[in-house]
Each structure stands twice: as C-alpha cells, then as structure tokens.
Amino acid sequence: MKKIFVSQPFLGQAETEAVNIALSRSEISGFSGNFIGNFESMFARYCDCTSGVAVSNGTNALHLALVALGIRQNDEVLVSTLTNMASFFAVLYQGAIPVPIDIQADTLNMDTALLESKITPKTRAILVVHLFGHPVDMDPVNDIAKKYNLSVVEDCAEAHGALYKGKKVGSLSDAGCFSFYANKIITTGEGGMVTTNDAVLAERMRSFKCLAFGDDLKFMHKDIGYNYRLTNLQAAIGCAQIEKIEEIISNKRRIAAYYEQKLRGIDEIQLPVEKPYARNVYWMYHVVLKNKNLAQRSRIMKYLQDKGIESREGFIPYNLQDIFIARGLTRKEDCPIANSVAYNSFYLPSGPVLSEEDMDYVVENLKDALDAT
Numbered sequence: 001m002k003k004i005f006v007s008q009p010f011l012g013q014a015e016t017e018a019v020n021i022a023l024s025r026s027e028i029s030g031f032s033g034n035f036i037g038n039f040e041s042m043f044a045r046y047c048d049c050t051s052g053v054a055v056s057n058g059t060n061a062l063h064l065a066l067v068a069l070g071i072r073q074n075d076e077v078l079v080s081t082l083t084n085m086a087s088f089f090a091v092l093y094q095g096a097i098p099v100p101i102d103i104q105a106d107t108l109n110m111d112t113a114l115l116e117s118k119i120t121p122k123t124r125a126i127l128v129v130h131l132f133g134h135p136v137d138m139d140p141v142n143d144i145a146k147k148y149n150l151s152v153v154e155d156c157a158e159a160h161g162a163l164y165k166g167k168k169v170g171s172l173s174d175a176g177c178f179s180f181y182a183n184k185i186i187t188t189g190e191g192g193m194v195t196t197n198d199a200v201l202a203e204r205m206r207s208f209k210c211l212a213f214g215d216d217l218k219f220m221h222k223d224i225g226y227n228y229r230l231t232n233l234q235a236a237i238g239c240a241q242i243e244k245i246e247e248i249i250s251n252k253r254r255i256a257a258y259y260e261q262k263l264r265g266i267d268e269i270q271l272p273v274e275k276p277y278a279r280n281v282y283w284m285y286h287v288v289l290k291n292k293n294l295a296q297r298s299r300i301m302k303y304l305q306d307k308g309i310e311s312r313e314g315f316i317p318y319n320l321q322d323i324f325i326a327r328g329l330t331r332k333e334d335c336p337i338a339n340s341v342a343y344n345s346f347y348l349p350s351g352p353v354l355s356e357e358d359m360d361y362v363v364e365n366l367k368d369a370l371d372a373t
C-alpha cells in the first residue's frame, strides 16, 4: 500500500558533506568549529536581524529569551492559547504566569483585539506564536507593548521565512525563537535559534546559554546559567539547510496552493488562509472540521491511516490542558474560539517532496472520508 508521511526532512549531499567536515576535524561540541558562528550569522541575516544565538532546541530558545529579558516569578505573560505547549512551558520555567489569549477563527493566531483587556500591573510580556506558518498581525501587538512597556517575543518555531507586511518573522519583536526539529521548515535534527536586533540582549543570551561562565575566571560564574548549546555537528546541517530555505518554502506554498485548489468549496472543512499582510509558509497544511463533520476527527484520521496516509491532530489549547486546569491556572471556558477548533483540527501530509499524485491520493481519500459521515 502507498504510504504518505506527514512530513519528511529535505536533506541531501550538502548536509552529509558538512557533517563529515566537522567530524573529520573532531569539531563536534557546542564550543568547537566554525559552523556554529556561520549558521548564526547566515540565519540572522536571512531573518534581517543583527544577531542569532544558536541553541539546542526551540523550547530552550523561548526560555533563553525570557530569561535574558528578565521575566521572573509571578510576572504575567500573555500567550496565544493554541500552540505547542512548549510556548507555555517556557513561561512556567521562570515561575511566571502565562495568561492564555483566545485566537482568531481564520488564522488561528492570537486575537490581538483581546490583549488590552488582559493587561494587569503584573503583565511584563506578550508571547505571540506564528502558528502553522502564518504570521501574527504584529502592528497591534507592538503598539500595545509600547503603550504598556512590555517585551514582545515571537515563537517562530513553525514560521521560518514567513513575512508580515514584507518583513521577516523573528525581526518583529525583541526576540524571535526558532526550532530546527526534524519536521520544521529547515532542520538540524534538534536545534533552535534566537534572533534579535538588540546586541545587549544577544550577549546576555550568549552568556546564559553557556552556563554563564565568568570572563576572567571561567569557573566564577556570572549567574545561574544553562547549557543550551547547539553542537557544531548540528550547525553543519543548518549551514547546508539555510541555503535551501527558499526552495523549501516555495515547495510548501506549492503544496498549499494545490490542496487549496482541490479542497476549496467543501463546506465541511476550513482551510488555511493567507491574510493580505502575510506570506504564509504553510509549515503544515492544517484543516478544521465543520458542520456535519464536527467531532468526526478520529474517524476521518483513522480512515486516512487505513489508506496509508499519515495525518496529525492539531494542538490542544492551554485552557483545555487538564494539568493546568487542576492547578487553577486556567479554565476551560477562557478561550471559546480555540475550544471550537481544539478537537476538530488535524494536518495533512505537507512534506516538501510531495508529488501531485500523492496529493491527489490524499484529497480523494479525504473527500471520501468527509462524505462518509
């Protein structure tokens, strides 16, 4: 039977050669070799930022940014409720209090119109998530942040190369936090990066990610540091990947356009959008079931699975996470729009090498599954 995966990394000879160079020189750690510095500067330049700080994964990127921005215990951070829980965990690692913000029904990103009503004297930051590759409407976020003197952090884990009004995500706030996990737009297996245009913040992050070693005496530490280093081996893969990022994005956009053309007009399913201010990089082609297919997700995903088509369920929002409800941190009813999406969304195979034949097979079976209701 045909097998179509949700995603596959786009790797080739260049990645193998780069890793072999690092290996042959025994430059394998997070301190040795040129690939780390090269990857940081290439990626920062790609994001129109002056600095990039490479780290071991996207979760650490978020945490490092919050640490360096001085987010502390009992500070409140406004976070889009619908996201990978890593966005919330990073806030909780600091003992800070995440405040979930409901989403817009079409982009599934933070509804910025709700932000101001959630601000209290304890609010210190806004953490936006460019979900599934669509940028957040950043102007209102930055206006509110300026008015209330808040930091802004972008979770760009799913949106490398996405544009907001022609500007790259990762350059639209104090710090942009990327993941290079294997299913991301570009990958280093595991890995991450924080981009910024603030040189002082970048230096703070460089120190914190390396155990805050001392300057004169290395082992007289300047603070409680972390080991969040990316290895030179991983950075070698990153240097090869960044060369192909636009090719990967155009493939993602090709796939989205193809699905859109084939699925447009079906009442039972909401498709991803691209707002006039956006270049969506369509990290994953994420759909939401509607009308007579509401609450049919398990059946539909099982139907696809039986045909060899892998799909993946969408995120469960923070306000529906049992552990946080039990701790009194949030309530189910806090974010009604996210709740209506939560158990009705999933994503279709979206790897950059999908052929039209593969997508036709996906679409045909998805239509059959929707009709079977």
Ligand SMILES: Cc1ncc(COP(=O)(O)O)c(C=O)c1O
Pocket: 057, 058, 059, 060, 083, 084, 086, 087, 129, 155, 157, 158, 179, 180, 181, 191, 192
């Ligand atoms: C929106 C979002 N934020 C953060 C992360 C965490 O990144 P990592 O898995 O590299 O720690 C991910 C995904 O993995 C993500 O999708």
